[in-house]
Amino acid sequence: MTNLTHIESDLAHFYSAISNCTQALSDDPDVLALLLEDKRSDQTKRAYATDVRLFFGVFNLEPTKENILAFLKLPQHQALQVVLKFKAELRREQKAEATINRRLSAIKSLAKMGRKLGICSFTLEDVDCEKVVQYRDTTGIDVKTFASILAQCDRADIVGKRNYALLRLLWGNALRRTEVVNLSVSDFDPNSKTLKIYGKGKGNQQETIDLGESTVTAIVDYLNSRPNITPNSPLFVSVDNWKAGNRLSGDGVFKILDKLCKAAGITKQMSPHRIRHSAITAALDSTGGNVRKVQKLSRHSKIETLMRYDDNRQRVQGEMTDLLDNLV
Numbered sequence: 001m002t003n004l005t006h007i008e009s010d011l012a013h014f015y016s017a018i019s020n021c022t023q024a025l026s027d028d029p030d031v032l033a034l035l036l037e038d039k040r041s042d043q044t045k046r047a048y049a050t051d052v053r054l055f056f057g058v059f060n061l062e063p064t065k066e067n068i069l070a071f072l073k074l075p076q077h078q079a080l081q082v083v084l085k086f087k088a089e090l091r092r093e094q095k096a097e098a099t100i101n102r103r104l105s106a107i108k109s110l111a112k113m114g115r116k117l118g119i120c121s122f123t124l125e126d127v128d129c130e131k132v133v134q135y136r137d138t139t140g141i142d143v144k145t146f147a148s149i150l151a152q153c154d155r156a157d158i159v160g161k162r163n164y165a166l167l168r169l170l171w172g173n174a175l176r177r178t179e180v181v182n183l184s185v186s187d188f189d190p191n192s193k194t195l196k197i198y199g200k201g202k203g204n205q206q207e208t209i210d211l212g213e214s215t216v217t218a219i220v221d222y223l224n225s226r227p228n229i230t231p232n233s234p235l236f237v238s239v240d241n242w243k244a245g246n247r248l249s250g251d252g253v254f255k256i257l258d259k260l261c262k263a264a265g266i267t268k269q270m271s272p273h274r275i276r277h278s279a280i281t282a283a284l285d286s287t288g289g290n291v292r293k294v295q296k297l298s299r300h301s302k303i304e305t306l307m308r309y310d311d312n313r314q315r316v317q318g319e320m321t322d323l324l325d326n327l328v
Helices: 008-019 021-028 031-037 042-057 064-073 076-092 097-116 144-151 158-172 177-181 213-224 250-263 272-286 289-300 303-314 314-323
Strands: 196-199 206-210
Touching: 008 250, 008 272, 031 042, 031 064, 031 097, 042 064, 064 097, 076 097, 144 158, 144 250, 158 177, 158 213, 158 250, 158 272, 177 250, 177 272, 250 272, 272 289, 272 303, 289 303
Parallel strands: none
Antiparallel strands: 196 206
């Protein structure tokens, strides 16, 4: 982190505002607390709290209520200087572009909340984010390899039944890990062969998706092996001695997949999201690159995202490179 002695004099007003905080500031709201309360995801809350702490840490300060209020009451040009110094420090630390953008987003959200509350008069719209190329690597595994992972599930016991149903769902519907772990038994309807999920960025709005016959059969078989389930029970639960019956965590899903992949002899690092990538790519292969249809499966809001999958699937850049190589 940058020492105070290395902060240029144009930031002096920031420290002056901090040191001159009066009792009047205590009458203002706790902006950070209100910002975190406004977020649905616990993961987002933790990330924002960490990013705000790191922002003030660059200037050897703690993110106390008084320090945050002093920052939010800075004039426009001085607030920009402070945030740009923070961005420059992240670059000096060689943070990834996505990491820089996430941390800047937290500070921008803090300022936005301050404006809503009538405390902050500046905007950080002039602080540009880093350019990030999304989905540079959409590679996963092919259908045959995924089948070998499924084969590792011993469906003679509840562990194997759960893992098989879980993998079927991840593959057949290209679900995200968080979408799977948030499911309850009542979200699954075997008669209509549907599942209600909370999609990414949908908040409390559920969407209904259709399930394949094999996935429905696998989930029913798994649920029939579980005792004492109710409609409010988690759909996927831990079955170990320590956490038996508790909702399966995202980390738990990752560990299950990692163990099965190693048992299948797969050396490539796999994750639930890689299974999603694999399913989307397999769907594009099977439909001859019909991105409109596959968009319904992936639930990506932008068709451009699917085009990146399709380009990677067809190895377009490699094809052009081979063409140029053969010209000379």
